[in-house]
Amino acid sequence: MEYDIKHHLTDDILMAYAAGTLPEAFNLMVATHVSLCDACRAEVESYDAVGGEVLALDVPDDVALAPGSFAATMALIAGGPVQETPVVRAPGSILPGPLQDYVGGDLDSIKWRAIGLGVKQAILPTSREASARLLFIPAGAAMPDHGHNGIEMTMVLQGAFQDEGDYFARGDVEMADSDTHHTPVADIHEDCICLAVTDAPLQFQGLIPKIAQRFARI
Amino acid sequence: MNDSDGKRMLWVSHMVRIRDNQDQAAFAELFEHFAPRVKGFLIKSGSDASLAEECAQEVLATCWHKAHMFDPARASVATWIFTIARNRKIDVLRKQRRPEPEELTWGPEEEPDQADVMALQQESELLGQAIAELPAAQRELIEQAYFGDMSHSEIAQKTGLPLGTIKSRIRLALERLRHAMK
Numbered sequence: 001m002e003y004d005i006k007h008h009l010t011d012d013i014l015m016a017y018a019a020g021t022l023p024e025a026f027n028l029m030v031a032t033h034v035s036l037c038d039a040c041r042a043e044v045e046s047y048d049a050v051g052g053e054v055l056a057l058d059v060p061d062d063v064a065l066a067p068g069s070f071a072a073t074m075a076l077i078a079g080g081p082v083q084e085t086p087v088v089r090a091p092g093s094i095l096p097g098p099l100q101d102y103v104g105g106d107l108d109s110i111k112w113r114a115i116g117l118g119v120k121q122a123i124l125p126t127s128r129e130a131s132a133r134l135l136f137i138p139a140g141a142a143m144p145d146h147g148h149n150g151i152e153m154t155m156v157l158q159g160a161f162q163d164e165g166d167y168f169a170r171g172d173v174e175m176a177d178s179d180t181h182h183t184p185v186a187d188i189h190e191d192c193i194c195l196a197v198t199d200a201p202l203q204f205q206g207l208i209p210k211i212a213q214r215f216a217r218i
Numbered sequence: 219m220n221d222s223d224g225k226r227m228l229w230v231s232h233m234v235r236i237r238d239n240q241d242q243a244a245f246a247e248l249f250e251h252f253a254p255r256v257k258g259f260l261i262k263s264g265s266d267a268s269l270a271e272e273c274a275q276e277v278l279a280t281c282w283h284k285a286h287m288f289d290p291a292r293a294s295v296a297t298w299i300f301t302i303a304r305n306r307k308i309d310v311l312r313k314q315r316r317p318e319p320e321e322l323t324w325g326p327e328e329e330p331d332q333a334d335v336m337a338l339q340q341e342s343e344l345l346g347q348a349i350a351e352l353p354a355a356q357r358e359l360i361e362q363a364y365f366g367d368m369s370h371s372e373i374a375q376k377t378g379l380p381l382g383t384i385k386s387r388i389r390l391a392l393e394r395l396r397h398a399m400k
């Protein structure tokens with residue numbers, strides 16, 4: 001591990017990932033962070049264990065298997081395993097495996113769209129309850145200013161950014177909610193690439209950006 | 219080793235028999251124990267009974283086909299089955315992909331160390347006991363978080379409790395569990 005991650009995901013998020021109750025975009029954030037962070041991986045696996053014990057504990061009285069359930073399962077088994085397409089991943093990429101799956105390849109497969117002042121974004125395909133996008137911020141530039149309706153999480157993949165005196169580098173996650181008004185600025189040494197997920201559309205000031213927002217899906 | 223540890227180790231050895239010998243008798247016992255639990259889990263997550271039945275069969279069939287991937291030094295059999303059932307739930311009920319972290323790359327495939335297996339299975343037993351001994355209200359909240367397919371805020375709506383209270387109750391329950399695990 002090249003860098004000591006200092007800003008982690010919260011227990012709430014990690015537990016909900018284990019429980020399987022997060023929107024897809026948040027799951028992508030957790031899977032990406034955990035790919036780089038052993039501490040959060042251990043947390044997730046311990047929440048998996050809580051899930052396993054709750055499953056083991058519960059003996060449902062009113063739940064009975066259908067007649068012939070076991071025979072039907074043996075027939076499924078005889079039919080062979082479900083074919084899974086093998087995942088092809090670029091080794092040594094700055095994109096952890098789960099992100100490569102959503103981008104459809106390595107960095108050069110990202111379909112960037114300029115959103116002004118040198119900043120670019122690429123929306124990733126997830127369910128609509130929440131959105132995930134990659135952000136490209138030129139070295140030394142500020143991220144576009146915005147407020148929030150819901151939860152937003154931003155994780156650094158390349159470069160670093162500074163926000164209100166906190167420093168975020170590869171693997172670090174910044175959490176923001178409706179009370180946060182922040183203006184992250186990319187570190188001067190390198191262009192910054194981040195994964196950002198939010199469960200609410202970002203609010204921009206003014207009417208025209210509001211309309212534009214609908215088309216840009218941000 | 220007490221009885222429950224014995225039970226957990228028994229499920230582990232069933233998995234080995236399924237993996238190495240395609241042992242149908244071992245699978246039948248595993249099925250009888252876990253299939254109704256998986257079905258109950260899916261029903262509590264909002265599935266109707268027939269879809270839950272279908273998914274429970276698929277989950278148990280996956281246990282057979284992926285028996286070689288079960289690592290008893292990292293998870294109890296119940297935990298492993300839970301993760302398969304959870305992923306099936308996301309796939310079928312929520313119609314979403316589930317992004318998974320990169321696998322840690324271990325050395326060449328080898329049998330896990332027996333002492334590690336015993337230690338992990340005993341930890342799981344302690345965790346199970348701690349959950350069973352939680353005050354009912356706390357246990358229910360944890361169950362709802364896992365099986366009710368409810369977010370903390372939905373739990374708040376259903377129980378009429380403020381969100382902050384729910385979060386701190388879940389935290390408290392989890393801290394008790396961590397404490398019990400030490």
Ligand SMILES: [Zn+2]
Nearest residue numbers: 008009037040
């Ligand atoms: Zn972490």
